[in-house]
Amino acid sequence: MLCQRCGQRTATVHLTKFINGQKSEMHLCEQCARETGELDFVIEPAFSLNQLLAGLLSQEPAPPTSEPGGEVRASERGLSRCPLCGLTYREFARTGRLGCSRCYSHFEDRLDPLLQRIHGHRRHVGKGPRRISNAAEVYAQIERLKAEMDQAIRVEAFERAAELRDKIKELESKLE
């Protein structure tokens, strides 16, 4: 079926509208649907794969292919595997499903910008498991000490850096 508006592209958006109790049907190509604002809201069937995510993933740049004389790293081609579940980013981009909790840190370079686009945020706010809420404090403290240690190393205050390193180790052992 051809798009009703441009009559050129295939209609892939099929809309049923009720206006003043009158039912009308429209068949548009995706571009026309966007231009006429008919896609401003789409009522998705309740359990479909999230359309927003599918849209974002399809817009991601294609991974670079290796050029003659130059090796492209597996991670850049989306082929690096998560050490826990073995998923690649490419597989994630195809299905929209991550493989395990470790995937979040393993693919964070590419996931974080995606999270920003989906949610408008990158950091969690809200409830956490009780065992972690206590731990969260410790994590924050470790982060602060690490920054301080980096600074100490930068100004070559190695004694101070070693002190900080020991403190960090001590805190980290608390978390295990």
Next chain:
Amino acid sequence: MARNLEGVPFPHLLDAGRAEQVAQRVKAAIDHINAAGKFGGLEFYFLEELSALDRQVLAEKRLISPQHAELAPGRAAAIRRDEGVSIMVNEEDHIRLQCLFPGLAIGGAWRLASEIDDWLEQRLPYAYCPRRGYLTACPTNVGTGLRVSVMMHLPALVMSGEARKLFSAITKVGLVVRGLYGEGTEAAGNIFQISNQVSLGVSEEEIIEKIRGVATQIVEQERSARQGLLRQARAKIEDRICRAYGVLSQARIISSEEAIRLWSDVKMGIDLGVLNGADSRPVNEVLVISGPGYIQRLAGRRLDATERDIRRALLIRERMRVYKSP
């Protein structure tokens, strides 16, 4: 609410043995809750032990998702007797907890869900990191792992054509609108589900407040649209309601789609006082009766489409007896 177990791949990557282990671990946590006498008793089912028809009925009642009703290793569900709480195991995430409350009791639903979550957490180490919150199979759920939804019946806003504008505005504030029945843009029965899209970087309370605020406004708009319709076209509206009532109380053969469509008019008729004799509880049963699985389970056997339509009409006629038209 979506939750996953730490160190275990998400369900779509689990082999049968590991999926089964996840189900057993969740079952142990739920046994522990039941032993403590909490939450009124959660019945645990391994879905492969249920008949296809029973699974279909669970899906029609929205206690599990349609995908979850299809057989796969380790799939399970824990359901409270009154069906207000259901927990899917090994759906998209290891755990999907759902609490269903009537009215606009979002706060109550959240408190119950959060309390059950606290109990599960005692026995199940969750996949969580302070930075990204609860980690989920799909990055659209990460963070709070929380989807707050209100189901709304909006016949007057649809009839007056205002629904489209309204939904367009809703999507601009980060909420999602879905039709509860039917596919695509057509929402059979004029029932819509309004939910949050964003789960990361906003707290549970913020999500709840936003949905509550938007839902309250929609309720007001629907009410005034109904009054507007009555003022401008009372005869037409009454005619529509009474025709729907006539068909539902007299039809001998009715499809599930027609039943849901007419339910919408009758429900509005009761809300507006055009039909009386009882509240809307009996007519709301039409929504459950409409499902093909429900009718067949009641009959105790598989039925073809015509047999189903005949039985459905009979069951609906019985429900309609309590109502009177002017």
